[in-house]
Amino acid sequence: MEEVFAPTERTRVRRRPQRAAYDRETVHAILDAGLVCHVGFVEHGRPVVIPTAYVRLGDALVVHGHSRNRTLLAAGAGTELCVAVTLLDGLVLARSAFHHSVNYRSVVIFGRATPITDPDRKLVALRALTERIQPGRWAVVRPPTQQELAATAVLELPLDEVSAKVRTGGPIDDADDYALPVWAGVIPLALTAGAPIADAPG
Amino acid sequence: MEEVFAPTERTRVRRRPQRAAYDRETVHAILDAGLVCHVGFVEHGRPVVIPTAYVRLGDALVVHGHSRNRTLLAAGAGTELCVAVTLLDGLVLARSAFHHSVNYRSVVIFGRATPITDPDRKLVALRALTERIQPGRWAVVRPPTQQELAATAVLELPLDEVSAKVRTGGPIDDADDYALPVWAGVIPLALTAGAPIADAPG
Numbered sequence: 478m479e480e481v482f483a484p485t486e487r488t489r490v491r492r493r494p495q496r497a498a499y500d501r502e503t504v505h506a507i508l509d510a511g512l513v514c515h516v517g518f519v520e521h522g523r524p525v526v527i528p529t530a531y532v533r534l535g536d537a538l539v540v541h542g543h544s545r546n547r548t549l550l551a552a553g554a555g556t557e558l559c560v561a562v563t564l565l566d567g568l569v570l571a572r573s574a575f576h577h578s579v580n581y582r583s584v585v586i587f588g589r590a591t592p593i594t595d596p597d598r599k600l601v602a603l604r605a606l607t608e609r610i611q612p613g614r615w616a617v618v619r620p621p622t623q624q625e626l627a628a629t630a631v632l633e634l635p636l637d638e639v640s641a642k643v644r645t646g647g648p649i650d651d652a653d654d655y656a657l658p659v660w661a662g663v664i665p666l667a668l669t670a671g672a673p674i675a676d677a678p679g
Numbered sequence: 680m681e682e683v684f685a686p687t688e689r690t691r692v693r694r695r696p697q698r699a700a701y702d703r704e705t706v707h708a709i710l711d712a713g714l715v716c717h718v719g720f721v722e723h724g725r726p727v728v729i730p731t732a733y734v735r736l737g738d739a740l741v742v743h744g745h746s747r748n749r750t751l752l753a754a755g756a757g758t759e760l761c762v763a764v765t766l767l768d769g770l771v772l773a774r775s776a777f778h779h780s781v782n783y784r785s786v787v788i789f790g791r792a793t794p795i796t797d798p799d800r801k802l803v804a805l806r807a808l809t810e811r812i813q814p815g816r817w818a819v820v821r822p823p824t825q826q827e828l829a830a831t832a833v834l835e836l837p838l839d840e841v842s843a844k845v846r847t848g849g850p851i852d853d854a855d856d857y858a859l860p861v862w863a864g865v866i867p868l869a870l871t872a873g874a875p876i877a878d879a880p881g
Contacts, residue, residue, distance in 0.1 A: 487725075492748050504749045512781065513718040514766050517728035523689075526719035526728055528785050540703040546694050563730040565715050565870065575831070579714065583730050607776045617861055619775040629777070647878035659819055662877040668864040669769065671867035676849035 487587050488640035498641040507582045507641055508533040510564055512609070512668075516540065517559040518551050525551075531562075532602075532609040537633040538586060539593070539602045544630040552632050553592040560586045560634060568664040571648030572657045580663060582643045590632040602631045689789050690842035700843040709784045709843055712766055714811070714870075718742065719761040720753050723776040727753075733764075734804075734811040739835040740794070741804045746832040754834050755794040762788045762836060770866040773850035774859045782865060784845045792834040794863060804833045 482488070488593050490497035498504070514531045527548045528675045531540045538560060540663060542549045552558055567580035603626075604615045616665045621629070684690070684701045692699035700706070716733045719726060729750045729830045740762060744751045754760055769782035795801045805828075806817045823831070850863050 487727075492745060512770075513765055513783070514721075515728055515730075515763055515765070517717075517719040517726040517761070519721050519724065523719065523759050523789070524719035524721050524726055524761040525689075526717055526761045526763040526787065528717075528763055528783070528798050530781055535769050543694060550738055555726050555881065559726040559728045560717070561717055561728040563715055563717070563729055568714075568812045568872075570816065571820070573823070573827075574805060574817060575821075575823050577809055577812050577816070577820075577828040579732055579812075581715070581730070585728065587725070602778060603776060610770045610781075611772060611866075614772065614779070615776060618773070618779075619774070619777075619861075620858055621777050621858060625775075625777040648877070654821055657821060659821075660877065662875055664813075664875050665873035666870050666874065668868050669871045670770075673864055673866050674849070675862065675864040 482639045483526070484640060485638050488585065488638050490640055490642055496642050496644055498545050498643060502638065503641045503643070504584055504639050507536065507564060507584045508562055509563040514538065514540070514560050514562045516548055518548070518556045520551060530606065532605045534602060534605045534633070536585050536636045538636065539605060539631060539633050541603065541606055541629055541631045544628055544653060546630065549630045549632060552590045553630060555589050558588060558590055558634060559596065565666050566645070567666050569648050570664065572650045572654040572659045572661045575650050576650050578644065582641065582674065584639060584641045586634060586636060587638040588634050590634040593631040593633055596626070599626065599631050602633070603629065684839070684841045686842060687840050690787065690840050692842055692844055694790050698832050698844050698846055700845060705843045705845070706786055706838065706841050707735060709766060709786045710740065710764055713764040716740065716742070716756065716764045718750055720750070720758045722753060732808065734807045736804060736807045736835070738838045740760060740838065741807060741833060741835050743805065743808055743831055743833045746830055748832065751832045751834060754792045755832060757791050760790060760792055760836060767868050768847070771850050772863055772866065774852045774856040774861045774863045778850050778852050780846065780850065782846050786843045786845065788836060788838060789840040790836050794837040795833040797837055798828070801828065802834050804835070805831065
């Protein structure tokens with residue numbers, strides 16, 4: 478049971494707890510399949526949610542941005558964060574309006590992030606972010622200059638207080654509704670890549 | 680200029696303001712293309728972010744859920760919300776690690792939601808949510824019972840304090856880097872539907 482994140486008051490899934498997961502393998506798989514997270518924090522007592530790219534690096538989520546980015550400044554200052562990653566896997570068409578749903582995999586992380594300032598660790602994190610866009614990319618592109626590194630803030634959020642929630646499969650209709658002459662099922666959805674578009678030389 | 684949301688202190692985009700948009704057409708188009716939003720609110724002084732399906736209905740965002748859902752309870756009680764919708768459109772591969780990016784369209788909404796309790800308006804909202812999953816669906820499925828309606832909370836968040844942010848196009852490299860022998864360009868990404876999977880009768 479070492480591989481399980483202990484549910485806390487905040488991460489314990491209350492609605493439909495049968496869809497919750499707290500094991501590292503599920504959490505990591507969802508995080509590794511996503512590209513964008515939503516970072517929530519409190520600013521002047523009010524909620525702010527900002528989308529940003531991320532990568533999982535070991536047992537932490539890593540985000541980066543301009544060193545003057547307000548989200549990163551707030552996060553780097555130790556503000557409490559709630560970060561959500563959601564993958565939409567399908568539309569669930571039931572026989573009743575009420576049971577329509579979506580299939581998804583989501584992870585919610587609570588915690589405080591810390592800036593990665595050590596130059597070597599910062600490079601490792603930036604490499605991971607770049608390789609997430611395309612594996613092998615780091616070796617072929619121009620590496621960051623000292624000025625670029627200084628202009629980039631990199632933060633890590635430990636995967637300590639984490640939960641996952643997953644819905645899969647077809648609709649769950651009321652017993653009486655299965656006899657209705659209505660098509661029911663799932664329309665799978667996936668984020669898919671199109672043909673690459675080469676950039677014209679500048 | 681009636682079609683423009685006046686930027687507020689919270690919605691004015693500070694990082695890369697050239698990517699910001701405040702016009703109704705852009706905001707509506709992004710919201711109408713998305714299926715899942717991330718709802719942020721403050722609970723006991725701490726941020727919470729929860730993904731949920733939504734639909735735009737006129738000048739409001741509509742979400743729904745079980746009437747005991749904690750996000751909806753908090754939101755329905757007039758809690759301040761920040762709701763973000765993000766569509767990932769592509770991976771941007773630059774000639775330098777630093778200029779790698781993603782193409783996206785996002786909308787951020789600040790405000791307070793109110794429950795839709797009028798039975799007729801509630802049905803209109805639920806119909807819009809169902810039709811968002813598949814146009815024409817409402818007419819063919821079993822409509823909600825009184826019990827189902829009572830178990831469903833529907834909230835609307837007015838589109839008053841709203842901003843959009845959009846990145847499109849290829850990488851923007853440093854002048855000196857265009858001579859590097861590195862493939863650069865965009866890998867388009869889109870959420871695409873697969874072949875429908877019919878549900879086995881129960």
